[in-house]
Amino acid sequence: MKKQFGSLNDSTIFAFQFFTKGGILxxxxIDSKDCENIDKALKKYKKKFEKSKTLLQxxxxxxxxxxxxxxxxQVLKAIYKQQLASGKIEG
Structure with a gap:
């Protein structure tokens, strides 16, 4: 996995993720304010990456x-959720 960081202008930081397996690009x-430092921008990046569920895929x-x-x-999960909702199983 290779990461590249760069900036379009002073208020935007962009990041590319390259995966060799599966050919995912x-x-x-990440839009950042002028007063934010790189640590906050990286924290936003990590959160956004986690929400995109790329690693799970x-x-x-x-x-x-x-x-x-x-x-x-899927069927077993649905049965479990139904039993939780009906009160047969305590979660």
Missing amino acids: IMLI LRERQTFTKPSVVRRG
Whole structure:
């Protein structure tokens, strides 16, 4: 994974993420105020990167999961949520 940082002007910091596996190219733009330092901008970048769920997608693509296994997991999760809602299971 290679990261590049640069600035368009004084108030915007942009970052590119390059992933070699899967050919994913992601660009996150972080707007920063003139009074902010680079630490706050990096904190915003990390939060935005986490919300984009790019790392989760990358990990999912590393291994193949059969569609029947994915569907079974979804059904079990739905059953669990239904039991929580009805009060049969205490969370």
